[in-house]
Amino acid sequence: MEEKHMQSVLIALLRQDHVQLWTEPFIxxxxxIRELAxxxxxxTEFSLEEVIFTLESIRADTSRKxxxxxxxxxxxxxxxxxxxxRTAENNRSRVHLKTKLDITAQELKKQISEEYGFTHFNLILSGKKLALGRRLDEQNVKNNSKMMVLKVSSQQEKSEMLEEEEKKRRQDEGxxxxxxxxxxLSERDGSEDPVSTPFLEIADQKGNPLQIPDSERKALILAMGFHEKGRALLKKRNHSxxxxxxxxxxxxFNKCNSALLKTVDNYAVLQLDVVWCFQALQQLDCLNDARQRLERAEECxxxxxxxxQSRLQQIKGHTGGEDVLFLRLYLLQSLLAYHDGKKNQxxxxLRNVExxxxxxxxxxxxxxxxxxxxFSEQEARLGLRACRGDVEAAERLISQRKKEKKELKEREREKRRCRLQDINTLVELxxxxxxxxxxxxxTRGDVDKAYTVLLDGAEAQSSDGQTKLDQCEMMLMLMMLCVFIHDSNVVCVCAASAWSRLDEDLVNEVLEDIPRHEEDYLDLTLDEEKELLLQIRSSLEKQSSSPPDRS
Structure with missing residues (x-):
């Protein structure tokens, strides 16, 4: 990390001074070179020898690239x-190897073994071990990629190979x-038995269903479903x-209407979660992608x-809960600034984070x-943060939320009762x-229109103008989309829904990862954030006695 930091600092200074080391007179x-050093x-806080060595390294790397x-x-x-x-025979820690990228990692391994004499080793790219049977270009190996050759024992290599194959198989299967x-679930639209068949629909934070075009609805459910599963794995610190x-x-999400993604914060939260995984897996080669994702999150x-946060205050009546998102945003921005050599930034x-x-x-x-x-621990934590530590206000807020959820459940039960009654009316016809x-x-529950549709044998479709109006109304009221589980306590009944046993198992499995609290994404313990904060602060404090940079 320190070597990369030193290089980042000097590259920033070179760019600032418009110095090109690969041109005369530096060649x-x-x-x-010595005068510049x-x-x-x-x-900087570096010695003259360190600066000269790093400048020479930057010049050589640029010319070679x-x-x-x-x-x-x-x-x-x-x-x-x-x-x-490093070995007794080979003291070089960094070398450059020429190769085609349409070969397998196993073939590259053989080439490295022949040239440098290593027998048992793994190839590590961006914190991940290359799969031996796959081509390099299929595993994101590119021209100028940096790769680690990690020595292992013969038995360890065999064990790791089997373990990696099993891990990859389980991950792909997951x-x-x-x-x-x-x-x-995205294909279940509520047209099945409304009593026995669970289905998902897009709802606002209070569980109120939203009318979204069918194609977009399916993409959103898949996007939010994958996000919830990813968040569940994040909580277990299974970052890979x-x-x-x-x-x-x-x-x-990228298949959805771009206007929708710019209006709700789901997409921004996802960008934060992706970059959080990058830092946890120490994928420093993903810094450019991470930077762009954080910019998109902040804009959103x-x-x-x-x-x-005036709009948030107007809609929700409080803003304290969303501060955890900004804490994580500033923390990741601090980490990227450090790696870019921008110490002041x-x-x-980091001060914002603290x-x-x-x-x-x-x-x-x-x-x-x-x-x-x-109240549960989650309810207490979310309530106190939303009300910025005011216990009485938090108690009122939590109680109000519980009341609203109870009313929603009653409305949903009545809606289903009426729906079943309407279905029976049409069946009798x-x-x-x-x-x-x-x-x-x-026809959104209109019995007369449904009867006309059934008679005509045609599907009623909303006009484009109405669809756009519905979307505009939806965007004005949304802050965070939620996947709402209808009658989540109902177990899938195969006889009623004609699902296969596999379908039933899959549905029950993914439903387990959907949180029951609409603000679960804001419920961070902040333990991991504190760990990262200490790491960044420690690295920065090592340089605290040096003159400030010019970032």
Whole structure:
């Protein structure tokens, strides 16, 4: 980390001064490098020897990359930077290897073994071990990629190979099961038996159903389903599996209406979660992608919440709960600033984090007061943060939420009772139960229109203008979309829904990962955030005695 930081600091200074080390006079005049190094010693905490060595390294790397890029463009032969383990025979820690990218990792391994004499080792790219049977380009290996050669014992290599294959198989299977389960639910539109068949629909934070075009609804359910599964894995600190699901969620969100993504904060929260996985897995090669994702998240929060969170205050009546999102945003921004060599910016963001942390760390006595009243730990934590530590206000807020949920459940039960009654009315007129339920769903519960649809044998569709109006109304009221489980306490009944046993298992499995509290995404214990804060602060304090940078 320190070597990369040193290089980042000097690269930032070179760019600031518009210095190009790969041009004259630096190519032929060593004294010019030394003079430049002496200038930068006073602006950094590094010694003269360290600065000279790093400048030479930057110059050599740039020249090599230029040549390598030209060669790759002409011949498709890539240059890889290998970080080798030091041995008695080989004292080099970094070498460059030329290779095609359409070969397998096993073939590359054989080439490295022949050139450098290593027998048992793994190839690590961005914190992940390369799968031996897959091609390099399929595993994101590119020209100028940096790769670690990690020595292992013969038995360890065999064990790790088997373990990795099993882990990959389970991970792929997990993603596939999640996708299949939510696909089944996304295709359930409430037209099946309204009493025995659970289905999902998009709702606002209070559980009120929203009218969304069918194609977009399916993509949203898949996106939010993958996100919830990823978040469940994040809580278990299984960051590798979480990242797989979160990237799938990102892919599905990008199929949705761009105006929708800019208006709700789900997409912004997802970007934070992806970057959180990057840092947890120490995927420093993903810094550029991480930077772009944090920019998108910050822009989305500003649009959703308004200036000084004014829109959020107007809709929800409080803003304290969302501070955990900004704490994580500032923390990740501080980490990226540090790696970019922008020490002042990193310190400033860290101060924002520490200020928010002071507000979000709750008094145990206040937590106990609320839990003694019968509220859960999650309810108490979310309530206190939303009300910024005011116990009485938190008690009122939690009680109001419980009342609203109870009323919603009663309305939903009545809605289903009426729906079943309407279905039976149409069945008595000679239509099948399934066709009657589907027609009612298409006409939003209007029995007369459903009867007309069934008679005509056509599907009623809303006009484009009405659809756009519905979307506009939805966007004005939304802050965070929720996947709402209808009658979540109902077990899937195969006889009533004609589902296969596999469908039933998959559906029950994915429903377990959908949180019952609409603000579960705000319920962070902040333990991981405190750990990362201490790491960044420690790295920055090592440089605290040096002159400030010019970032």
């Amino acid at each position: 032929s005049d060593q004294q010019k 002496q200038k930068y010693v006073s602006a 230029d040549e390598g890029n030209k060669q790759f463009k002409e011949t498709a032969v890539a240059s890889l930077e290998l970080h080798l383990p 993603v596939q099961r999640t996708q299949k389960g939510f696909q089944i 599996a979480a990242l797989c699901h979160l990237l799938q969620a990102d892919e599905q 929060f500003k649009r959703c919440y308004g200036e000084q 990193a310190f400033n963001k 200020e928010l942390l002071g507000q979000l760390c709750l008094d145990p006595e206040k937590m106990l007061q609320l839990m003694t009243l019968g 000679g239509f099948s139960k399934r066709d009657a339920a589907r027609a009612l769903h298409q």
